Amino acid sequence: xxxxxxxxxxxxxxxxxxxxxxGLLVFNAITAVVLAAFSLFTxxxxxxxSRLAAADGRTLSKEQRDAHTQRLHRVDxxxxxxxMFDMANLIAITLADGWLCxxxxxxxxxxxxxxxxxxxx
Amino acid sequence: MIMFYAAYIIFYFVVFTAAFxxxxxxxxxxxxxxxxxFSQRSDRHPLTHYLPMARGFSNAxxxxxxxxxxxVTLYWSPMSDNTIMRYIVLESVWGSALAWLExxxxxxxxxxxxxxxxxxxxxxRIQTLVSLFGETAVSNHSKEEKKSxxxxxxxxxxxxxxxxx
Numbered sequence: 001x002x003x004x005x006x007x008x009x010x011x012x013x014x015x016x017x018x019x020x021x022x023g024l025l026v027f028n029a030i031t032a033v034v035l036a037a038f039s040l041f042t043x044x045x046x047x048x049x050s051r052l053a054a055a056d057g058r059t060l061s062k063e064q065r066d067a068h069t070q071r072l073h074r075v076d077x078x079x080x081x082x083x084m085f086d087m088a089n090l091i092a093i094t095l096a097d098g099w100l101c102x103x104x105x106x107x108x109x110x111x112x113x114x115x116x117x118x119x120x121x
Numbered sequence: 122m123i124m125f126y127a128a129y130i131i132f133y134f135v136v137f138t139a140a141f142x143x144x145x146x147x148x149x150x151x152x153x154x155x156x157x158x159f160s161q162r163s164d165r166h167p168l169t170h171y172l173p174m175a176r177g178f179s180n181a182x183x184x185x186x187x188x189x190x191x192x193v194t195l196y197w198s199p200m201s202d203n204t205i206m207r208y209i210v211l212e213s214v215w216g217s218a219l220a221w222l223e224x225x226x227x228x229x230x231x232x233x234x235x236x237x238x239x240x241x242x243x244x245x246r247i248q249t250l251v252s253l254f255g256e257t258a259v260s261n262h263s264k265e266e267k268k269s270x271x272x273x274x275x276x277x278x279x280x281x282x283x284x285x286x
Contacts, residue, residue, distance in 0.1 A: 021195045028188055039177075069173060073229075079180040080225050083187040087218065090191055 024089055031082055039075045042068065133205070137212050144213035145220035152178070176228035183221035190218045 046068045053060050156171060193214050197207060 021191075025188075025191065025195075028191075032184065032188075072173065072177065076176050076180040076225075077229050079184050080222070080229050083180075083184045083218075083222060083225070086184075086187040086191055087222070090187075090194060094194065 021093060024086070028082065028086060032079075035075055035079055035082075039072065042071045042075070136209060140209045140212040141216040145216045148182075148217060149220065149224075152182075172228065172232055176225070176232065179221055179225040179228050183218065183225040186214060186218035186221050190214045 049064065050060055156175060159171070190211075193211055197210075
């Protein structure tokens, strides 16, 4: 996992930070897929209930419609919290990377961004 | 020489600020026009009818831009090549993520206030959109007045205070 996260921005000597960044992306991808699947499942279930009710010549009750809206709202709020979590992590990673760069200036900013990184004279 | 550096700094400050504000604003304009046209074409409900749809869309956009922000910051470094160009892209991605997060916050947690206002931006003018976005942002972060269960001593008159004692 550290290989796919080999970033010129992040410190190449800090595999922990690289692994954390790529792990965060994997976590986001899995959570987004789960949320999208749950949202689609909820909509499909609601549509099916509406169709069945229409076939019986009745409409869904207000409680049923409110419950459906609440479920979708819960998905949206989870999505929003995930986005805020990502922003907080982004700021933390940027600060940590800056601190690492300042700590080992010669080894990170100057050397790691040359084409042949890692060859310190 | 000093004038050159001053002009250089001011120029890039203006470019970065424009990238940070104009690109998100363009998205807001397009999204609001799409929403108003959609409401006009379908069944002419008031815009508050489409709040759940707008909420889902704004949340998805905010998560998408935040992820994009993460990917750009992690894997497309402005420190390696084409620094200025990459910083401009990074600024516009950051601005988009923040703008959509603000909108998503309003739709998630302040939907009642939006419904009270009955937002109408069908004219699509930039001035209207900017003022609406500003009003929404201010009302998002303004606290409601706290109502205490008992009257505070400062608000009670002297006669009432003596009676209370």
